[in-house]
Every structure is written in C-alpha cells, then in structure tokens.
Amino acid sequence: MTAENKISKVQELVYEIRVGDVMKKNVITVGPQDRMSEFGKILREKRISGTPVVDQGRLMGVISIDDFIRWLAERQEDCPVERKMTKNVRTLYADEPAVQAVNKFDQLGFGRFVVIDRRDEKLVGIITKGDIIEGLLKKLEVDYYDEQTNHRTIQSFFDDVLADKAALFFQYSVTGHDFNKAGETASRIKTTLKRLGIAPQIVRRVAIATYEAEMNLIIYTEGGEIRVRVEPHKILVRVEDSGPGIPDIEKALQPGYSTAPEWVRELGFGAGMGLQNIRKCTSKMGLMSVVGKGTQLRMNISLDDGVASETN
Amino acid sequence: MTLEDVRKILDAEFIACGELLHRDVKTACGSDLMSDVLAFVKPEGLLLTGLTNPQVVRTAEMADLGAVCFVRGKKPDKQTIKLAEAKNIPMLTTPLSMFESCGRLYRDGVVSCFECGK
Numbered sequence: 001m002t003a004e005n006k007i008s009k010v011q012e013l014v015y016e017i018r019v020g021d022v023m024k025k026n027v028i029t030v031g032p033q034d035r036m037s038e039f040g041k042i043l044r045e046k047r048i049s050g051t052p053v054v055d056q057g058r059l060m061g062v063i064s065i066d067d068f069i070r071w072l073a074e075r076q077e078d079c080p081v082e083r084k085m086t087k088n089v090r091t092l093y094a095d096e097p098a099v100q101a102v103n104k105f106d107q108l109g110f111g112r113f114v115v116i117d118r119r120d121e122k123l124v125g126i127i128t129k130g131d132i133i134e135g136l137l138k139k140l141e142v143d144y145y146d147e148q149t150n151h152r153t154i155q156s157f158f159d160d161v162l163a164d165k166a167a168l169f170f171q172y173s174v175t176g177h178d179f180n181k182a183g184e185t186a187s188r189i190k191t192t193l194k195r196l197g198i199a200p201q202i203v204r205r206v207a208i209a210t211y212e213a214e215m216n217l218i219i220y221t222e223g224g225e226i227r228v229r230v231e232p233h234k235i236l237v238r239v240e241d242s243g244p245g246i247p248d249i250e251k252a253l254q255p256g257y258s259t260a261p262e263w264v265r266e267l268g269f270g271a272g273m274g275l276q277n278i279r280k281c282t283s284k285m286g287l288m289s290v291v292g293k294g295t296q297l298r299m300n301i302s303l304d305d306g307v308a309s310e311t312n
Numbered sequence: 313m314t315l316e317d318v319r320k321i322l323d324a325e326f327i328a329c330g331e332l333l334h335r336d337v338k339t340a341c342g343s344d345l346m347s348d349v350l351a352f353v354k355p356e357g358l359l360l361t362g363l364t365n366p367q368v369v370r371t372a373e374m375a376d377l378g379a380v381c382f383v384r385g386k387k388p389d390k391q392t393i394k395l396a397e398a399k400n401i402p403m404l405t406t407p408l409s410m411f412e413s414c415g416r417l418y419r420d421g422v423v424s425c426f427e428c429g430k
C-alpha cells in the first residue's frame with residue numbers, strides 16, 4: 001500500500017461510511033418538562049456538556065452547559081429546560097455518508113450533531129468529529145489487516161519453493177446437463193483460492209468467470225474439465241470439452257447472442273452474456289473451437305494488476 | 313440499514329441464516345437474469361429476484377452478495393435453503409412484488425448496486 005492510495009482509500013471510506021455506523025448510540029437525553037436544576041445534576045453526574053431534549057422520541061431541541069451557566073448567572077427561578085434550550089437544531093440523518101457530516105462540521109463550526117432517523121425523524125444518536133475519525137481508523141485498520149493476511153499464505157508458499165518456475169495445479173470434472181450440481185466446481189475453486197490467501201477481489205473474478213464457464217459446459221456439452229494453475233503472479237484457468245463446438249466464435253462473443261433453449265433462460269442464464277462476463281473478469285481470454293471436436297477456453301487473471309483494475 | 317430493517321420494510325421473513333440479521337445493506341438490485349447479476353453487481357449488495365433455483369444461491373456466492381430476497385411470496389425448495397445455510401447467505405421472502413419491493417427500499421435510502429454507465 002503506497003501513501004498515495006492510502007489517501008484515496010480514506011476519501012473513499014468517507015463516502016462509504018454512514019453517519020449511523022460511527023455515531024454514539026445510547027444518548028443521554030432530557031424531556032422538555034425536566035427542570036433546569038435536574039439538568040444541572042445530569043451534567044455533573046454524567047460529565048457531559050449538553051444533551052438533546054426529546055419528547056416521545058422526537059427531537060425538540062438541545063440544551064448545553066452554556067445554557068445552564070447563563071441560567072445560573074441570571075439567578076432565575078427553576079424552570080423547564082424547554083424554555084432555555086436551543087430550538088431548530090441542525091441535524092444529520094443516520095443514513096447520510098460521513099462526508100456530509102464532515103462538510104457540515106466545517107461549514108457550521110459545531111462540535112457535535114444530533115443524528116435522527118430519516119423515516120420517523122426520531123433521535124438515534126449523536127456524532128462528533130472524533131467519532132468520524134475513530135470510525136475511519138477502525139475501518140482502515142481492518143482493511144489493512146485483510147490485505148496483510150491475504151497475501152501471506154500463497155506468497156510464503158512460493159517463497160519457500162526454490163525453483164525457476166513454481167505453480168500450484170488443480171483439476172475438476174464437470175458433468176454435462178447436471179443442473180443440480182451447476183456451480184459446485186466454481187464454488188470449490190473459490191473456497192480453495194480463498195484458503196490460499198488470494199486477494200478477495202481476485203478470488204471473486206476467478207469465481208465469476210469459472211462459474212460462467214461451468215454453466216456453458218453444463219448447458220451445451222456432455223461435460224468437460226476445468227484446470228486451474230496458480231503461479232506467483234497469475235492464475236490460469238483452462239476449460240476443455242469434447243463437443244459439440246462453436247460454429248461461429250465471433251458471433252458467440254457478441255453480447256446478447258445466445259443459442260440457449262428457453263429452459264436454460266428460465267434458470268437465469270443463456271442471455272448471451274456469459275463470455276462477455278468472462279472477458280470482463282479476466283486479464284486475457286482465448287477461445288478456440290472445432291465443430292464436432294470440442295472447445296477450449298483459456299483465461300488469465302493477473303495477480304498484480306488485479307487489485308488496481310478492479311472496479312467491481 | 314440492516315437486514316432486519318429490510319425485513320420490516322418489505323414485511324418479509326427470513327428463510328435462511330436469520331441469525332445474520334444485523335448484516336449491513338447499503339445497495340440492492342432486482343433481477344431474474346443471473347448473468348447480469350454476475351456481470352454488474354458490486355459485492356455485498358442485496359439481490360431481489362423471482363427466481364428460486366439453486367443457481368440464485370450460487371450466483372450470490374460467486375459474486376459475494378450480502379443477501380437474497382425472493383419477491384411475490386416465492387420460496388425455494390429445501391435443498392436450495394440448505395445450500396444457502398451452508399454458504400452463509402441470508403435469504404428472505406416478501407409477499408410484495410418486485411416493483412413494490414424495489415420502490416420501498418429505494419425510498420428508504422438503499423441505492424442501486426448495478427454498475428451501469430452514469
């Protein structure tokens with residue numbers, strides 16, 4: 001992780017994290033009819049500098065230590081807090097992105113915002129700049145940890161092998177027309193790659209590509225083999241069958257072109273997007289086919305550019 | 313929002329992995345075309361669909377979806393539910409239509425998880 005993409009990661013996270021994710025819940029509140037003297041007791045006991053004033057969950061205003069001091073200084077009679085509180089409080093919705101909160105903190109110079117639910121406008125929490133920073137740091141730490149652990153297993157394996165070329169190879173057989181098992185091979189490949197500690201974005205791309213390829217084997221052929229080869233810098237997948245073959249490869253590669261029968265479409269496939277999907281997920285893809293002989297699909301997923309180019 | 317919020321908004325019930333009700337849902341999509349889901353969906357989204365075959369669970373697994381909700385009161389067979397449990401993919405079913413379900417979630421702040429051109 002370079003310093004540059006760490007900054008963009010933070011920027012990304014400010015949009016990703018919601019106010020509700022980082023705010024403090026369990027807010028201490030007072031009712032509008034509570035007396036100022038009681039409010040003073042709460043300030044002292046809870047060591048806080050202010051609280052929202054809430055009536056049946058609805059936010060009526062905010063009362064702060066400043067209001068309390070002013071009331072003390074003026075030596076007035078004890079009264080309900082609603083007469084001294086600030087009304088028309090600026091609030092944030094819990095589902096707003098944190099960046100919205102950051103902007104409002106900057107614009108208005110407030111120390112905290114009351115957070116309400118968008119649906120019923122009821123109070124759900126309170127947020128300070130500190131809460132946002134804490135939330136961001138936590139999230140960064142988790143992401144950083146993920147990245148660390150994700151690269152360790154496979155990397156250390158290849159580091160241990162002293163050779164000019166090293167690779168890990170595994171193979172699967174797929175039975176044609178067996179729809180109950182469709183997706184099982186892709187699932188096993190996905191689990192295996194995860195265990196090897198390949199980055200999740202890469203695993204997802206390989207899983208989607210092999211799933212589409214597996215569906216093609218099941219829909220159109222009598223079955224075939226899927227071979228996976230993990231190298232230090234790339235994953236190669238080869239899918240082979242022995243017929244019937246594709247008469248017009250160029251046509252088959254066009255998005256939306258499909259020869260799938262209706263019953264395949266009813267399963268949510270056969271819309272002519274499979275090979276497109278595979279192309280989208282791989283760094284390189286090659287398709288060779290001889291009618292009557294069979295089809296060979298090769299995919300190459302780079303482990304190096306994968307994380308950077310991944311937009312999914 | 314969480315899956316539990318989704319359940320309430322859609323008058324839905326959990327049929328698999330109900331213990332994951334606190335899982336976060338920020339994005340969603342509605343589709344019966346699994347290839348489209350595989351092609352365009354971002355990870356961790358909620359899939360609303362009328363399809364109930366095991367391929368829905370497989371698609372959710374491959375694309376790292378957060379949860380699946382079946383519309384119009386549909387329920388998958390036991391085998392599919394078992395598969396979802398094994399893969400830790402929460403599933404719900406709502407009596408509402410696809411249109412109504414998407415509308416309610418969108419109204420309450422859930423955005424699309426399809427990656428289409430702006």
